[in-house]
Amino acid sequence: MLTHLQQSEDLPPTFTIAPLSRDHAAAIFFNWSISEHWNPTAQGDDLNEVYFPLDAGAFFAGMTISPTTGETKIVSILSGVRYDAEQAWVGFYVVDPAQRGRGYGLKTFQHVLNKHLGNDSARTSIGLDGVMAQVSNYRKSGFTNVAWQNERRHGDLVQLVEVQEAALADKIRSGGVSGLRDLAAVDGAQLAAMEVQYSGLKRPEFVRRWVQFHSGVQETKHRFGTAVLAEDGKVLGFGCIRPAQTSYRIGPIYASSPEVAKQILVKMAIDVVETEKRHPMGVPLEVDIDMPNTNKHAVELFDGLGWKDTFPSLRMWKGPVPEHDVNGVFGITTLEVG
Structure with a gap:
């Protein structure tokens, strides 16, 4: 017994x-x-x-x-x-x-x-960025609608500003690129509207907190947010960068053109490299950005820089895929929360 x-x-x-x-x-x-x-x-x-x-x-x-x-x-x-x-x-x-x-x-x-x-998929869109090995399992759980495939492009921030885009970096440093602004000084409603336009995500409170997270901590936390404005104050694009464990992470970069996206990218790289010189944090001056490979302009931009794809993922939805214009997405915000 x-x-x-x-x-x-x-x-x-x-x-x-x-x-x-x-x-x-x-x-x-x-x-x-x-x-x-x-x-x-x-x-x-x-x-x-x-x-x-x-x-x-x-x-x-x-x-x-x-x-x-x-x-x-x-x-x-x-x-x-x-x-x-x-x-x-x-x-x-x-x-x-x-x-x-x-x-x-x-x-x-x-x-x-x-x-x-x-x-309730009839009225709710639930999204995720799935690793490729789990895509079939997500499909079984109802995530049958695909928006795009992400590629994680990996680059070197110092090479970007000192070699690959040295001329643009010098122009930005000298004030020769008009419209560049600190993200905290930009109308938040426009930023939230741009995210809806390009990614389909309707989350103004998240955008507000994300901007705040990247503002006022440049010297201590090495987080930066940059926007490009037209002469009439319209936002043409914006981006954020933050330190992670083994590199910096960029997300998002939304932009009306490849030229605007490149200006944002180089400006944020300058901010990080120069701040690291003054106040070393010790995070490698490398960078990762997850971009949709259905945006041919983003593919051309990062291919031109020689930034290789190191990690693919698939943006999947259970329920309707929100309307969006992927051609303005040069980097998603984050895999963890969209």
């Missing part, structure tokens, strides 16, 4: 899913992103300052509970950030490598879709 202890040891652990608190979510999601080599933003500041405040109940963990000891262990994570009644985004999908193949990830995924986001 089995003892009670032996019977308990034979029982599988209980599995439960719950949202995490802000501090817990920031630490877990940041550290797991590092373990997956996703090159997240330095110190996970974007999680703390932008992502979590948008939807405080959006960061979930799947946990096992031991029937013998009661020990709780996180085995899966996933975020489901809702922007409004019509749009949401799924990201940070990770399962503990030692726990894969047991269905924990799928249960977490289904919980976030069905319980948190509502999963």
Whole structure:
């Protein structure tokens, strides 16, 4: 006859899913992103300052509970950030490598879709940027509509401003490029409208927080935001750059033309390189940007710089693909939240 202890040891652990608190979510999601080599933003500041405040109940963990000891262990994570009644985004999908193949990830995924986001594809567009190895699984979960394929282009910031685009960099430094502005000084409504136009994402509160995140911290955090304005004050394009673990990350670059996109790119590179000289942070002066390969102008821009594709992903939607003009997207904002 089995003892009670032996019977308990034979029982599988209980599995439960719950949202995490802000501090817990920031630490877990940041550290797991590092373990997956996703090159997240330095110190996970974007999680703390932008992502979590948008939807405080959006960061979930799947946990096992031991029937013998009661020990709780996180085995899966996933975020489901809702922007409004019509749009949401799924990201940070990770399962503990030692726990894969047991269905924990799928249960977490289904919980976030069905319980948190509502999963009403008739009226809600739920997006994600899926790694290619998981595309077939996402399709099985209803993510059957594709907007575009991303390519992660990798470059060198010093080479960009001192060799590849040295003439443009000198012109920018001397004030010869009109319309360049610090992003914090630009009308936020125009920025949000530009994101809707080009990517289809309707999230003015996110844009406001993203601009704030990249403003007023240039010397201490090495985050920068740049815009190009026409003479009448219309925004022609804008971009942001921030330090990550192994490089800088750019996102987004929205621009009305390749020339505007290049001006934004070079201006942000100048800001980073010169600030690093004054106040070294130690992050390698390299850069990653995820761009849609259906924008031929973006492809030509980064091909011309010799920036290679190092990581593909697919922008997929469950429900209608929001109307957008991909030709203005030279870099998406972030894989984690769209």
